[in-house]
Amino acid sequence: MDLTECDGTVQQRVTRVRDSAVSVADDLVVQEMPVSLVYNGISHAVMMCTPCDLEAFAVGFSLTEGLVDRAADIFDVAVERHADSVVIDMTVAREALARIKQTRRTLAGRTGCGVCGIESIDLLDLQPQPVRDSSAAREVSAAAIGRAAREFPEWQNLMRSTGGAHAAGWCSLNGAVLAVMEDVGRHNALDKLIGTLAGRDVDLTRGFVFMSSRASYELVRKAARLDIPMIATISAPTSLAIRIAHEAQMRLVSFCRRDGFVEYCATSALKPA
Structure with missing residues (x-):
């Protein structure tokens, strides 16, 4: 068992320059x-x-x-x-x-x-099967996505310490952030989150993943393999990520902020204003 404590940082001596002022101090750097x-x-x-x-x-x-x-x-x-x-x-x-x-x-x-x-x-496996049940994704409201975007930064301890970590979070259908894992790599953060949820026997069809990164092909493909019906990201999606989400009948939303987002797949019940 992995019993070794690890906070994901190492201490590094740095020289800071701000408005022509120079100072030397210890700083925290994300481990890789x-x-x-x-x-x-x-x-x-x-x-x-x-x-x-x-x-x-x-x-x-x-x-x-x-x-x-x-x-x-x-x-x-x-x-x-x-x-x-x-x-x-x-x-x-x-x-x-x-x-x-x-x-x-x-x-x-x-x-x-x-x-x-x-x-x-x-071997890239670009033809996903539809997720087992995408109905829950339609229950996620704009307010829920805004709530997740608002709560998510509070969980990003490694990012706050180093400025160099991605995070993957698991959210309830009402947008409450329930678990977050961090890593220097966004795919690794998602893998750590999935591994954590597997240990808790979580129903992955009844919630959604929130990512601090862009929505890449690999993130969407990984989520589809686990029948996760929705993925939300802070940054933009790629064209292949959108295609995979469509084929898997997943809901994909990006540019998520407290006051809005951009939707890329037509599984949502939301109507344009």
Whole structure:
């Protein structure tokens, strides 16, 4: 078990210049470290991430990448920390291991990189199935999205300390922020969130994900694999993210602020003014 405390920061001596005034002080910088994911002794991927909440990251990555169907397919997670790296060794079910061998990646993932190192375009999996139940997404009002945007920054402790972290949050249908995970990479933050929710046995069809980043293809694809009906982001979506959301029959809203947002998929019951 990962019992090592980690706040995701390191102290760095810096020189600050403000209005021609120069000062030297200690500052906090977000941690970034290579994390190797190993399944039944087989190395699958190396991702650059913040070395906190690593069991949740391992479970979430395995789920959102489609390597396992359920958290119960992961029998054990062992985190081995070194000075400049981490190895996460997982024991998974036989069926999951066979799938992992078929989709094995040999990659050194840049920060938050979801697809670098893929050997074939065919492995990108650009044809998602519709999410199991998208009806809950239609219940999310403009006021709920505004509430999530208002509450979200209060949960971003690592971002407040360093200015260099992304966050993924889980929100109820009325916009209450219930859980937030942070990481130097946005994909890693979402994986950590999914891994955390899996441990709590949360019904992922009855809420939505709120992200501090843009809506990239990989974030939407990961959410679709878990039947999450809605994803909301602070920044813009990409064209492929919109396409994947449409095909998965998900609701996608971006540029989320306290007083508004932009909707990109037609699952909402909201009507233009």
